[in-house]
Amino acid sequence: MAHVVLVEDEPNIAEAIRFILSRDGCTVTALSDGMGGIEQLRSLGPDLVILDLMLPGISGLELLAAIRADRGLRGVPVMMLTAKGQGRDREAALQAGVNHFMTKPFSNTEMLAAVRGLVARRGAG
Amino acid sequence: MPISSLTGTRLRERRLALGLRQSEVASSAGISASYLNLIEHNRRRIGADLLAALAAALGAVPAELAEGAEGGLVDDLRAAAATAEALGGTSPAAAARAELDRVDEFAGRFPGWAGVVARLSRHGAGLERAVETLNDRLSHDPHLAASIHEVLSALSAVRSTAAILAETEDIEPEWRERFHRNLHHDSERMAAGAEALVAWLDGNPAAAETGMATPLDELETWLAGRGWSLPELEGGDPAPLRAEVAHLATGAARALAGAWLDRALRDAVALPMARLDGLLTDEPPDPLLIARACDVPVDLVFRRLALVPGRGWGLVVCDGSGTPVFRRPADGFALPRFGSACPLWPLYAALGHPGRAVLAEVAVAGRPSRRYRVLAHAMASHPQGFGGVELREAAMLVIPLVPAALSAAPPAAAAPPPLVVGPTCRICPKGACPARREPSVVATP
Numbered sequence: 001m002a003h004v005v006l007v008e009d010e011p012n013i014a015e016a017i018r019f020i021l022s023r024d025g026c027t028v029t030a031l032s033d034g035m036g037g038i039e040q041l042r043s044l045g046p047d048l049v050i051l052d053l054m055l056p057g058i059s060g061l062e063l064l065a066a067i068r069a070d071r072g073l074r075g076v077p078v079m080m081l082t083a084k085g086q087g088r089d090r091e092a093a094l095q096a097g098v099n100h101f102m103t104k105p106f107s108n109t110e111m112l113a114a115v116r117g118l119v120a121r122r123g124a125g
Numbered sequence: 126m127p128i129s130s131l132t133g134t135r136l137r138e139r140r141l142a143l144g145l146r147q148s149e150v151a152s153s154a155g156i157s158a159s160y161l162n163l164i165e166h167n168r169r170r171i172g173a174d175l176l177a178a179l180a181a182a183l184g185a186v187p188a189e190l191a192e193g194a195e196g197g198l199v200d201d202l203r204a205a206a207a208t209a210e211a212l213g214g215t216s217p218a219a220a221a222r223a224e225l226d227r228v229d230e231f232a233g234r235f236p237g238w239a240g241v242v243a244r245l246s247r248h249g250a251g252l253e254r255a256v257e258t259l260n261d262r263l264s265h266d267p268h269l270a271a272s273i274h275e276v277l278s279a280l281s282a283v284r285s286t287a288a289i290l291a292e293t294e295d296i297e298p299e300w301r302e303r304f305h306r307n308l309h310h311d312s313e314r315m316a317a318g319a320e321a322l323v324a325w326l327d328g329n330p331a332a333a334e335t336g337m338a339t340p341l342d343e344l345e346t347w348l349a350g351r352g353w354s355l356p357e358l359e360g361g362d363p364a365p366l367r368a369e370v371a372h373l374a375t376g377a378a379r380a381l382a383g384a385w386l387d388r389a390l391r392d393a394v395a396l397p398m399a400r401l402d403g404l405l406t407d408e409p410p411d412p413l414l415i416a417r418a419c420d421v422p423v424d425l426v427f428r429r430l431a432l433v434p435g436r437g438w439g440l441v442v443c444d445g446s447g448t449p450v451f452r453r454p455a456d457g458f459a460l461p462r463f464g465s466a467c468p469l470w471p472l473y474a475a476l477g478h479p480g481r482a483v484l485a486e487v488a489v490a491g492r493p494s495r496r497y498r499v500l501a502h503a504m505a506s507h508p509q510g511f512g513g514v515e516l517r518e519a520a521m522l523v524i525p526l527v528p529a530a531l532s533a534a535p536p537a538a539a540a541p542p543p544l545v546v547g548p549t550c551r552i553c554p555k556g557a558c559p560a561r562r563e564p565s566v567v568a569t570p
Contacts (some may be wrong), residue, residue, distance in 0.1 A: 010278050012307040016285035019300065023293070054274060083277040104281040108288045 001120040005046040005062065007031045008053055008081065013104075019048070020108050021115060034058040036067045042073060048118050049073075050102075052081045053089055061092055068097045077118040081106075131175065131199070134233045135190045137165035139183045153182035167233035198243055199232050205246030269322075276318035282311040300410050343378035344385060345452055353453060354434050358393040385451070389428070396429050405433065409498045409524045413482055424504050427520035439523035441472055445516060455523040457489075457495045461549035468560045469546045472521035475501035479517060486526075488543040490555035496543055498524040 004026045008014040011032070029044055035101040037056045041049065049058040049067065060080055067073045077099040082090055090101060100114050140150050153162040155178060163169040164179075171179075173187070180187040205553040206223035224231070230241040286304045290296070296304075347369065348355075358368050363386070370382040396419055404415055412426040419426070431440035431453045439455025452460045460466070475483040503519035547553030550563045 010282060012282035012286065012311055013278065015303070015307065016282060016289060019289055019304075020285070083274055104277050105284040106281065108285055108292070111285075 001025055001027055002047040002115075002122075003027045003029070003045065004115065004119075005029045005031065005041060005044050006050045007034050007055060007060070008050070008052045009033055011050070013052075013081075016108075017111065020112060024112055024116070026115070026119075034060070034063040037088060038070050038073070040061075041067065042070065046073075046076055047122055048077050048079065048115060050079045050081065050115075053083070061089065061096060064093060064096045064098060067092070075122075075123050079114060079118060107108045131167060131229065131233050132171055132190050133165045133167040134236075136161075136179055136183070139185055140165075141182060145183070150182045154178040166231045170229075192511065198236070198239055199228055201243035201246060202232060202239055203240055208246060208250070266372065272318055272321040276315055276322065279311045279314040279318060283308060283315065319552065340375060340378040340381040341452065343373050343375065344382045347373060347382060348453070353432060355389065355432060356434075358389055358432070359398050360393070363390055365556045375500050389432070392425050392428050395419075395425060396430070398433070401426075401429055401433065409526075412500060412522065422504070422517065423502055424520055427456070427502065427522055430522055437525060439525075441466075441470075441523070443472060443476065443519050445472065445476070445518070447473060447476060450518075455497065455525050457492060457525065458489055458497055458523050459548040461552075466549055467547045467553065468517075468562070469544065469558075470521060471499045471501040471544070472519050475503040475521070476517060476519040478505075479503045481507040486541075486543045487523075488545050488551055490545050490547040493545075496526040498526055499544075500524075 002025075003047055004021055006017055006021075006028055008017065008030065009032050014032070016041045018030050021028050029046070031040070033056050034051075046080045049063075051063055053060040055063070061070070064078055064080065067076060067078060078097070079100040079102055080090075080093050080098045081102050081104060082093075082097075093101070100118060102111060102114060140147070146158075147161050147165070148158040151158040154175065155163070157174070160169065164171055176187050176190060180190055183190075184450065193424075202223075203225065206225055206228075209223065214350070242384075286307050290304055290308070355366060357363050366386055367383075370379055370386060373379045373382055400419065401415070404418060406412075410430055412423050412430060415430075416423040416426045427440060428451075430436075430438055437456055439458055439460075440451065440453045441449055441460060442451040443449050447465060449460070449466065454460050466472070471485045471487070472481045475481060480503070485499050487497045487499045488498075489495060499521060501519060501521040503517055506516050506518070507513055508516060545555060547555050547558075550558075550561050550565060553561075553565050555561075555565075
C-alpha cells in the first residue's frame with residue numbers, strides 16, 4: 001500500500017484527492033502547508049509527495065528543493081500541482097527535479113493514472 | 126564648443142537678418158561665396174577657425190551660431206533611424222536605410238518634416254512602452270494573479286468533487302453530504318473570483334494611465350459614475366456638469382463629453398423631463414408617439430428616454446459605419462467595448478433603412494430567461510446640403526421586460542420566439558448563428 005503525502009492548502013481539493021487515492025488503495029497524509037519542513041516529511045516516509053506550487057509560508061518549490069537535497073528523500077517521486085499561467089514556476093520546478101506536473105483543474109482519472117505510474121516506477125526502482 | 130550640424134542654417138539666418146550678401150560675408154571670412162552657400166545649406170561641415178571668422182564677419186559670438194536646439198532634433202532623427210534599422214523587415218522600403226551621413230542636411234533643409242519624423246518616432250517609442258507596461262501588468266499584476274488562482278483552485282475542487290459524486294456509485298452518505306457542501310462552497314468561491322476578475326478587467330486603472338481607454342469609455346464611465354442621472358440638465362445650472370467634464374483624463378474625452386453635454390442641454394430644453402415623465406405609463410414607451418405628441422425629432426426622444434431616472438433603459442447610438450458613438454448599457458444586455466457589435470442587433474436593421482421603425486423582442490444568447498423590448502430608428506442628414514454627403518445615425522433603445530413569471534399580465538398566446546442576439550461574435554455563446562463572422566471563444570460548436 002503506497003503512502004502518499006499531499007501538501008495542499010485548499011481543503012476541498014485535498015479532500016477530493018484524498019478520497020480518490022484512498023479508494024485506490026493508497027494511504028494519504030494530507031498537510032495544509034509545508035511548515036513542518038523536511039523533518040516532518042522524512043518522518044512520514046512517503047512513497048510519493050504531491051505538492052501544490054503555491055503554498056503559504058514555504059512554497060512548493062522550496063519544499064521540492066529541500067526534498068531533492070535530502071539524502072533520505074531525494075529518490076521519492078514528486079508531483080507538482082500547478083495552475084495555468086505559472087509557466088516560469090514550472091520551468092523552475094523542472095530544473096529542481098520534479099517528476100510530474102498536474103495542471104489545475106485536473107481530472108480524477110488523470111490524477112489516478114499519474115499517481116499509479118509514479119508509485120510503480122518507485123517500486124520498480 | 127560643440128559645433129551643431131545646423132550651424133549653416135543659423136549663419137544664413139544671421140546674414141539675411143543683417144541684409145548682407147553671401148559674397149560680402151564670404152570675402153570677409155576668406156572663403157568663396159559658393160563655399161559659404163554650401164555651408165549655409167548644411168552641406169559642408171565647418172571647423173572652429175572658420176566659424177570664428179564667419180561669426181566675426183556677422184558680428185556674432187561663435188557659440189551663438191554653433192549651439193542650438195536643433196542638436197536634439199538630429200539626435201532624435203538618428204534614434205529614429207536606429208529604431209527603423211532594428212525593426213528590420215524584408216520589403217524594399219524596409220531595406221532602404223536612412224542616409225545618416227546626410228542627417229544634418231535633412232534637418233536643415235526640411236526642419237518641418239524632420240520634426241514630424243522625430244515626433245512620430247518618439248510617439249512610437251511611447252506606445253511601445255505602454256504595450257510593455259500593460260503586458261507586464263497582465264503578467265505580474267498581483268490582483269489578477271490572485272483572482273485567476275482563486276478561480277482555478279475553486280474550479281479544480283468543483284471538477285474533482287463533481288466527478289467523485291458522478292462516478293462513485295457506492296459513496297457513503299456522509300461523504301456524499303460533505304462533497305455536496307464542498308461543491309456549494311466552491312461554486313460560491315468561483316462566482317466571487319469571476320466577479321473579481323470582471324471588476325479588474327472593467328475598471329483596470331492601467332487603461333486610464335496608459336491612454337488605452339477610449340474617449341467613449343471615459344464618457345461612459347463618467348455618466349455611469351453619476352448613475353446616469355443628470356438633474357442639472359433640467360433648467361438648472363449646467364456649470365457643475367461642465368466642471369466634471371473638464372476633469373476627464375484626456376483631451377479627446379473632454380471634447381467628446383463637451384459635445385455630448387451641449388446636445389443633451391438642447392434636448393432637455395426641447396423636451397423637459399417633467400413633460401416626458403407625464404407621458405410615460407406602465408407600458409414600454411413608444412418614441413415615435415412621444416415625438417409626435419411633443420413635436421420633437423424621434424432621435425431626441427431616444428436620447429431623453431435613456432436619461433429617465435430609475436428606469437434603467439439602455440441606449441446605443443451608432444454612426445453610418447455602425448460604430449457606437451454612445452452607449453448606456455441595460456441590465457444584462459452586454460455592449461462590447463471593443464470591435465463591432467452583433468450584426469443581428471435591430472440597430473443595424475434600422476441603420477440600413479432611415480425612417481423605418483424597427484421593433485423586436487430580444488433575448489440575449491446564454492441568458493434566455495431575460496427579455497428586452499428593443500426599438501431602433503435611424504435618421505439621415507445632409508449637413509452640406511444637396512450637394513454634400515449623407516450622414517446617418519441610428520439609435521436603439523433597450524427596455525428590460527419584467528420576467529413573465531413576475532408579470533401580472535396574462536401570457537400572450539403563441540407569442541413569436543424572440544430574436545436571440547449576442548454582444549459581439551468573439552464572446553457570443555450562440556452555437557449556430559447565420560450572422561457569425563468569426564469563431565467564438567465561448568460558443569459550443
